[in-house]
Amino acid sequence: MDGKAWFTVAVIVALGLAVAAAVLFARVLKTRRLLVDSGIPLRDKALFWVAVIYTVSPADLIPDPVYLDDIGVLLLALRSLQAAAAAVRPAKGPDGV
Template sequence: MAVVVLLVVVAGFAISLLVRVFQARKLIVDAGVPLQSKALFWAAVVYTISPIDLIPDPVYLDDIGVLLVALKALHAAAAKAGADRKGLPG
């Protein structure tokens, strides 16, 4: 029972991060954000929904890591470019 609860909690966290990545996609339309950061956004989304994982686990640890890296990189690139982050999470 505890394993099921853990899986549900971690899956919920991964879904929450995926939603935050999609909310941050507004930043990728800004001209000042580098192409590398925009590509990282799409790579994180594809990796998260892909059935293929670097670490085959039922807990989504690698997916969460990829999403966190993508969010951090996108927000850092947007801040450096002076993009408007108003209303975005993170």
């Protein structure tokens, strides 16, 4: 492969990572409604805001053309919020009530 082909591949990968980070960021923002639940611990609420601030801030562990660190922080926030919400919700019986 010549230099132009490598550049094209790098641009496509960078765009794919940017789209993945944007989708996860949107999911984290949609998950914000879980913060209204009073039973969710403050740690999980704080993790939501840390993930949002880290994603939009210019300071990153890995420079911004590579969004792997942003994706990791967003996935961690999503999993934490969903686990906290599941722990707070009462367990449903076999009849769905």
